[in-house]
Amino acid sequence: MKNLIENTIEFVKEKLEGAEAGHDWFHIERVWKLSKKIAETEDCNLAVVELSALLHDIADPKFHNGDESIALTVSRDFLENQNASDDIIEKVLYIIKNISFKNRENAPENPPIELQIVQDADRVDAIGAIGIARTFNFGGYKNNLMYDPSIEPKLNMSKEEYKKSNGTTINHFYEKLLLLKDLMNTQEGKKIAEERHNYMLNFLDQFYKEWNVE
Secondary structure, three states, X not given: OHHHHHHHHHHHHHHXXXXXXXXXXXXXXXXXXXXXXXXXXXXXXXXXXXXXXHHOOOOOHHHOOOOOHHXXXXXXXXXXXXXXXXXXXXXXXXXXXXXXXHHHHHOOOOOOHHHHHHHHXXXXXXXXXXXXXXXXXXXXXXXXXXXXXXXXXXXXXXXXXXXXXXXXXXXXXXXOHHHHHHHOOOHHHHHHHXXXXXXXXXXXXXXXXXXXXX
């Protein structure tokens, strides 16, 4: 299994070379490490957790015209080529398919603990100081406005509305980032998220003070 993890790391590094900085190898590495940290507190299949964390953004739909099937095909082909068991492959693909924030309305009931762990890790990496940096990086990548007081956040967007949204970067905090704390699955995930959530609230307070020249 050690060789499979090492081969997966090399595969992901190569596949994501040149990717947008919020969804590059370093994002994967952080989610992988966070997943292992959370997994220490849960009874789980660590191999499934690690492989899912490493492959979860191998072909992020937002960079592939919204196509959610590419990541599943790429991951299946890679894992089959590595002679991973059918059981592991199916569990990893299930996690990749169900991890996304935009798919939360169709989230499975009683998700396996491995999905809960990797999902928490991915969401934790979207908040706090790293989350702020990633959000502004992606906003710049999309050439979105940083902030416009006249544009209200769009709350309760459907999956399709979320995929097409080009709102301001500050609005993204209210449309997604500030919601993540209450969507955590595991106790460890909740604990980490609490601190990062508060950091974002402090950042927003400071941002508005500076924006309004108070």
